[in-house]
Amino acid sequence: MQVKVANKAGFCYGVKRALDLALTEASNNAGPIYTLGPLIHNPQVVRDLALQGIQELSDLDQAEGGTVIIRSHGVGPEVLEKSEQKKIKLLDATCPFVARAQKYAREMTEEGIPVYILGDPGHPEVQGILGWTKGKGIVVESADEISRVEHPRVGVVAQTTQPLTNYQRLVEAFQKQGVEVDARNTICHATGERQQAAWELAQEVDVVVVVGGKTSANTKKLAKLCEETGTPTYHIESAEELRQEWFRDCRKVGLTAGASTPDAIIEEVKRRMSELDQMTNGDEAMDPAMEV
Numbered sequence: 455m456q457v458k459v460a461n462k463a464g465f466c467y468g469v470k471r472a473l474d475l476a477l478t479e480a481s482n483n484a485g486p487i488y489t490l491g492p493l494i495h496n497p498q499v500v501r502d503l504a505l506q507g508i509q510e511l512s513d514l515d516q517a518e519g520g521t522v523i524i525r526s527h528g529v530g531p532e533v534l535e536k537s538e539q540k541k542i543k544l545l546d547a548t549c550p551f552v553a554r555a556q557k558y559a560r561e562m563t564e565e566g567i568p569v570y571i572l573g574d575p576g577h578p579e580v581q582g583i584l585g586w587t588k589g590k591g592i593v594v595e596s597a598d599e600i601s602r603v604e605h606p607r608v609g610v611v612a613q614t615t616q617p618l619t620n621y622q623r624l625v626e627a628f629q630k631q632g633v634e635v636d637a638r639n640t641i642c643h644a645t646g647e648r649q650q651a652a653w654e655l656a657q658e659v660d661v662v663v664v665v666g667g668k669t670s671a672n673t674k675k676l677a678k679l680c681e682e683t684g685t686p687t688y689h690i691e692s693a694e695e696l697r698q699e700w701f702r703d704c705r706k707v708g709l710t711a712g713a714s715t716p717d718a719i720i721e722e723v724k725r726r727m728s729e730l731d732q733m734t735n736g737d738e739a740m741d742p743a744m745e746v
């Protein structure tokens with residue numbers, strides 16, 4: 455059985471940066487260290503961080519001194535204000551691409567134009583961007599939610615993980631109404647590249663394994679894209695979930711991973727796939743030449 459890993463898979467720049475910042479803080483600082491929400495959507499990594507003394511909070515009020523790390527999704531200004539009032543030290547690990555979307559949202563709000571935020575209303579990144587519009591932003595998941603716009607000019611920003619086509623459709627929907635659009639494409643390339651690589655991979659293999667947190671939006675999206683090609687797809691968080699029967703009669707298997715999946719977990723899954731293949735197919739097992 456051949457295993458091919460997608461040429462873009464696993465940690466993106468912003469997630470790796472947040473994790474590096476957290477680990478550096480943990481090794482340099484003796485006081486308590488917290489993250490506001492899980493630092494990344496990967497349970498194994500969150501468990502490892504807890505072992506290193508980095509605890510997860512759901513609210514700033516739970517912090518007892520020490521440092522609170524703002525994760526790559528970012529937060530609204532109300533969190534920064536509250537930390538100042540409570541004299542809590544913050545370590546801001548907001549991804550620079552998310553920070554750019556927040557800055558645009560703030561600038562457009564200051565200009566007085568309605569800001570449309572394209573994204574998942576329940577996602578913390580979208581909630582953070584919304585905060586920078588003083589709560590006046592309008593969150594939409596697609597162009598279908600737009601009705602007649604009264605304002606002659608609107609602003610548009612997008613959650614960094616949005617598909618480009620969804621963003622383009624929204625901008626066009628405003629233009630068709632004759633509304634002037636200050637359109638800021640804040641979609642991150644890392645997401646698009648991973649999606650494209652996963653989609654291409656799924657078309658040339660018998661089965662795809664997608665590794666990443668079950669609550670990770672970008673991992674779920676990768677799995678959905680692979681499924682849509684018609685290739686059997688399995689979304690797992692760790693190597694223990696792999697099942698021998700998935701690979702019966704398979705000649706080529708694809709492996710990809712969400713932006714919050716560390717290389718070590720991808721490697722472990724690859725190793726376990728090789729073991730299962732040995733158990734199923736013996737001598738004709740995995741062809742190392744095909745590993746990427």
Ligand code: F3S
Pocket residue numbers: 466467468469526549550551552614642643644645713
């Ligand atoms: Fe940042 Fe893009 Fe990752 S916005 S957190 S580099 S997916």
